[in-house]
Amino acid sequence: MSGESVPLAMPLARPATETCEATILYRELRRPLLRYLVCLGLTADEAQDVVQDAFVSLQRHLAAGGSQENIRSWLFRVAHNAARNRQNSYQQRFSTPLDAEVEASVIDGATPERALLEKERFRRLHSAVWSLAHAERECLLLRAGGLRYREIGEVLGMATSTVGDTVERAIKKLAEKCNV
Amino acid sequence: MCDFSRKLIAQMDGELPEGESAELERHLSACADCRNRLATYKRTSSAFNAYCEAKFAAETGRKSSRWLPAAVAVGAAAAIIAALLILPHLRVAQFPPRMSPQGKAAPVAAQPAEPPVIAANPADAAHPVPNRMNRASRQHIGAALPRGRNVERETRSAALVQSSRVRNPTPFPPQPPIEITIPADAMFPPGAVPPGMSFTAELTIAADGSPEQLGLRPRLAGFERSKNQP
Numbered sequence: 001m002s003g004e005s006v007p008l009a010m011p012l013a014r015p016a017t018e019t020c021e022a023t024i025l026y027r028e029l030r031r032p033l034l035r036y037l038v039c040l041g042l043t044a045d046e047a048q049d050v051v052q053d054a055f056v057s058l059q060r061h062l063a064a065g066g067s068q069e070n071i072r073s074w075l076f077r078v079a080h081n082a083a084r085n086r087q088n089s090y091q092q093r094f095s096t097p098l099d100a101e102v103e104a105s106v107i108d109g110a111t112p113e114r115a116l117l118e119k120e121r122f123r124r125l126h127s128a129v130w131s132l133a134h135a136e137r138e139c140l141l142l143r144a145g146g147l148r149y150r151e152i153g154e155v156l157g158m159a160t161s162t163v164g165d166t167v168e169r170a171i172k173k174l175a176e177k178c179n180v
Numbered sequence: 181m182c183d184f185s186r187k188l189i190a191q192m193d194g195e196l197p198e199g200e201s202a203e204l205e206r207h208l209s210a211c212a213d214c215r216n217r218l219a220t221y222k223r224t225s226s227a228f229n230a231y232c233e234a235k236f237a238a239e240t241g242r243k244s245s246r247w248l249p250a251a252v253a254v255g256a257a258a259a260i261i262a263a264l265l266i267l268p269h270l271r272v273a274q275f276p277p278r279m280s281p282q283g284k285a286a287p288v289a290a291q292p293a294e295p296p297v298i299a300a301n302p303a304d305a306a307h308p309v310p311n312r313m314n315r316a317s318r319q320h321i322g323a324a325l326p327r328g329r330n331v332e333r334e335t336r337s338a339a340l341v342q343s344s345r346v347r348n349p350t351p352f353p354p355q356p357p358i359e360i361t362i363p364a365d366a367m368f369p370p371g372a373v374p375p376g377m378s379f380t381a382e383l384t385i386a387a388d389g390s391p392e393q394l395g396l397r398p399r400l401a402g403f404e405r406s407k408n409q410p
Contacts, residue, residue, distance in 0.1 A: 035236040043240045144232050149195050168189045175224040
């Protein structure tokens with residue numbers, strides 16, 4: 001959480017619209033944001049903090065009369081930058097091996113043979129994901145969060161065509177390494 | 181590799197302009213290689229999404245799993261207490277009603293020939309031990325009884341029945357104890373208590389069937405007192 005004081009309630013001017021807008025966005029985007037941040041390498045607690053901060057910033061942005069255009073990419077950009085600022089855990093967790101919990105969730109309920117295959121397939125995918133360049137991984141994660149190429153470009157500060165090339169390169173790499 | 185292969189992923193993501201998209205669709209109907217590539221990219225994309233979901237679920241699940249053992253224990257304890265509160269009410273109907281002031285007795289409910297012993301563990305149910313409570317626990321429960329009370333209270337536990345029989349002769353026949361044996365695994369997370377540990381619940385209820393007192397007595401298999409021991 002930032003040290004700067006944060007308004008706990010909306011200002012009296014234009015309260016209804018912004019609250020409504022922020023609430024709708026919160027319901028729609030909270031989970032994709034959390035998932036993006038967790039997959040980026042943050043812990044669940046860190047991701048919660050970042051998302052909380054992002055929505056507080058959104059309220060302030062809307063209360064100050066900020067533009068409501070591209071608000072989805074605006075939120076992802078705020079969250080992405082906050083995650084980037086937590087470089088320690090971000091870098092550290094990028095290099096961590098596949099968690100036992102992740103493996104367990106994949107093979108949950110499968111027969112032993114099927115579980116073994118799934119586990120192996122998932123390990124290969126994990127290794128392939130972490131071997132991607134940062135930009136490639138981030139593009140894929142944002143794309144998995146439902147963002148369009150234009151929005152991904154706004155979050156990462158890239159041209160839309162560059163996003164297209166990066167996504168294409170990343171998927172081809174994954175397909176080649178995972179042999180799915 | 182044909183020229184269209186570079187546009188397959190953009191097509192999959194719906195990022196191609198309408199004209200190009202239609203042109204690519206026509207090409208796909210004729211090019212098996214591009215169709216195969218597109219299918220591979222779709223599988224890769226799905227696998228990546230599944231990976232993200234699993235990682236997210238594992239991370240958020242790990243956070244909640246810290247509280248899981250405590251939640252299980254609290255839930256089990258709540259279920260046991262709820263069962264203990266309900267069961268005595270079922271037994272109240274088996275007691276003969278109190279004599280009316282005019283000396284007329286209301287119809288007497290049927291008395292079961294063999295007192296039921298309720299055991300959560302099927303092994304315990306096979307070997308009911310109605311009067312297994314030792315002297316110490318009888319004294320403990322007896323001491324917990326409020327002194328000076330008349331027959332307004334009664335108990336369904338063996339100790340209480342025995343003590344009330346001595347101090348307060350009542351028109352009620354002595355009742356066998358209800359013992360509810362609860363396996364420790366039902367109350368605590370696995371490994372939290374030694375194997376073979378169980379708990380015996382001792383419940384005191386008032387004449388109106390409302391619960392008064394509940395005690396849980398731990399019991400470890402193999403360490404029970406023999407009949408000859410004091």
